[in-house]
Amino acid sequence: MQQIEQIYINGEFVTPHGDEWFDLHNPSTEQVIGRVRLGDEADTRLAIAAAKAAFPAWARTTKTERKAALTRMHQAVLAREDDLMAAIVTEYGAPSVRSRWMATYPASVIAQAIEALDAFEFEEQVGSAQVWMTPVGVAGLITPWNSDAGFICNKLATALAAGCTAVVKPSEMSAMQTQIITEALHQAGLPAGVFNIVNGRGDVVGEELTRNPDVAKISFTGSTGVGKHIVVSGAETMKRVTLELGGKSPTLLLDDADFPATIGMILQAGFMNSGQACIAGTRILVPRQRLAEFEKVAVEAIAQIKSGDPRQVDTDIGPMVSRKQWERVQGYIHQGLEEGARLLAGGPGRPEGLTRGWFVKPTLFTHANNQMRIAREEIFGPVLTILPYEDEAEAIAIANDTTYGLSAMVIGQDHQRCLAVARQIDAGRVLVNTLAHEPKAPFGGFKHSGLGREMGKWGIGAYLEPKTVMIG
Numbered sequence: 332m333q334q335i336e337q338i339y340i341n342g343e344f345v346t347p348h349g350d351e352w353f354d355l356h357n358p359s360t361e362q363v364i365g366r367v368r369l370g371d372e373a374d375t376r377l378a379i380a381a382a383k384a385a386f387p388a389w390a391r392t393t394k395t396e397r398k399a400a401l402t403r404m405h406q407a408v409l410a411r412e413d414d415l416m417a418a419i420v421t422e423y424g425a426p427s428v429r430s431r432w433m434a435t436y437p438a439s440v441i442a443q444a445i446e447a448l449d450a451f452e453f454e455e456q457v458g459s460a461q462v463w464m465t466p467v468g469v470a471g472l473i474t475p476w477n478s479d480a481g482f483i484c485n486k487l488a489t490a491l492a493a494g495c496t497a498v499v500k501p502s503e504m505s506a507m508q509t510q511i512i513t514e515a516l517h518q519a520g521l522p523a524g525v526f527n528i529v530n531g532r533g534d535v536v537g538e539e540l541t542r543n544p545d546v547a548k549i550s551f552t553g554s555t556g557v558g559k560h561i562v563v564s565g566a567e568t569m570k571r572v573t574l575e576l577g578g579k580s581p582t583l584l585l586d587d588a589d590f591p592a593t594i595g596m597i598l599q600a601g602f603m604n605s606g607q608a609c610i611a612g613t614r615i616l617v618p619r620q621r622l623a624e625f626e627k628v629a630v631e632a633i634a635q636i637k638s639g640d641p642r643q644v645d646t647d648i649g650p651m652v653s654r655k656q657w658e659r660v661q662g663y664i665h666q667g668l669e670e671g672a673r674l675l676a677g678g679p680g681r682p683e684g685l686t687r688g689w690f691v692k693p694t695l696f697t698h699a700n701n702q703m704r705i706a707r708e709e710i711f712g713p714v715l716t717i718l719p720y721e722d723e724a725e726a727i728a729i730a731n732d733t734t735y736g737l738s739a740m741v742i743g744q745d746h747q748r749c750l751a752v753a754r755q756i757d758a759g760r761v762l763v764n765t766l767a768h769e770p771k772a773p774f775g776g777f778k779h780s781g782l783g784r785e786m787g788k789w790g791i792g793a794y795l796e797p798k799t800v801m802i803g
């Protein structure tokens with residue numbers, strides 16, 4: 332059993348004032364594998380005070396000094412890749428291909444921040460004025476469990492690149508990953524107080540960050556409900572906010588799409604990260620005249636997808652992160668059946684042969700419509716819904732008939748037509764015949780999927796205020 336007893340404040344590992352303990356589970360076995368001691372409001376206030384004290388000096392550092400610090404962070408995190416990988420498999424249950432990516436991403440995203448910082452113009456002449464981009468102050472960085480280490484490193488590297496100092500509130504369910512990242516970042520030897528990491532509950536540590544007048548900015552990745560609450564509770568102290576929230580992304584198959592050639596990509600878009608992905612393509616829009624053909628291709632492909640032990644190399648889908656998440660996904664599968672959708676694959680319960688662990692069968696519904704809850708609400712598990720459409724106009728209308736707008740995919744053989752459809756989709760990102768990711772491009776959502784953008788110059792800009800200076 333691993334005991335994580337300390338948090339990180341002002342350059343030191345310290346025992347928190349908070350004395351609540353939280354159990355960590357292995358989602359593949361349901362066993363308790365560790366405990367983490369949670370910080371409270373008093374710990375959060377100490378961390379904020381440390382970040383506030385460190386801010387003036389850090390805000391004055393040059394680009395070269397910040398790049399040197401970020402480079403040390405990059406090297407230190409890179410050196411812990413294998414430890415991180417082991418923690419991600421044990422604590423989160425990501426299958427091995429995914430967990431390797433999740434273990435390399437934290438270092439690579441710091442490298443991206445260095446590149447973005449290098450190219451960033453902090454001062455610009457605009458007409459007769461100079462515009463100085465000025466760091467906003469202390470940033471509160473709040474992460475979810477579905478890629479905790481990656482989100483910590485992305486948000487922190489970007490905030491520091493901009494000249495802000497930070498208090499990180501990681502997901503309490505990912506304390507093993509957080510511990511490895513914290514140890515690595517400590518090794519990087521940044522000035523005390525520049526970053527602080529406080530394990531704790533969202534309604535305790537997270538709330539204090541969003542209310543505290545000494546925090547200027549919140550960058551939050553998590554559910555839309557909590558994101559909306561953060562906007563409201565941060566309004567009193569006029570917090571700047573960046574929110575990366577949920578999604579219900581459409582995968583739109585045009586009537587000339589080659590189903591056998593693209594089914595692998597279509598299912599991967601939906602089942603990525605065991606379905607626990609904000610960008611997952613969970614609504615598959617299919618031309619009605621080709622519905623039976625698509626269903627046949629999809630059923631054959633899903634039969635090849637394995638949900639089970641994340642340590643086995645041929646596993647595609649690992650367990651859900653927690654019992655609560657497993658029950659939520661099961662609830663939606665029952666809901667889909669009650670709403671009258673028809674199961675093409677999967678269904679309630681665990682995959683055959685598995686008697687424990689929070690495993691879900693890869694599930695595909697058809698005979699559904701876009702008003703059903705399985706088509707409107709974020710399930711956050713490997714459950715996909717086929718929605719038939721009559722013509723292109725209806726396909727675009729269904730794709731946009733959602734409160735979300737994080738990501739979308741368009742699949743078809745006529746490239747120009749795909750681009751014309753992509754222009755009409757309300758989403759922060761549209762993938763045309765690809766699953767590729769470009770970390771230099773802005774990432775974020777339209778509508779209830781978020782506010783603002785992360786990554787690249789857009790990410791750094793979100794931690795800065797433009798100051799217009801006129802010189803007589």
Ligand code: NAD
Nearest residue numbers: 474475476501502533534537538553554557575576577609
């Ligand atoms: P969550 O909203 O429950 O929790 C996210 C974080 O917020 C956790 O650290 C939690 O402790 C904290 N929190 C909870 N209540 C809080 C409060 N009142 N004040 C401040 N902080 C609080 O989300 P989750 O279940 O950890 O993650 C899943 C969600 O995250 C999904 O909805 C998913 O779509 C979303 N997500 C979005 C992106 C994106 O980039 N858009 C990426 C990954 C996950």
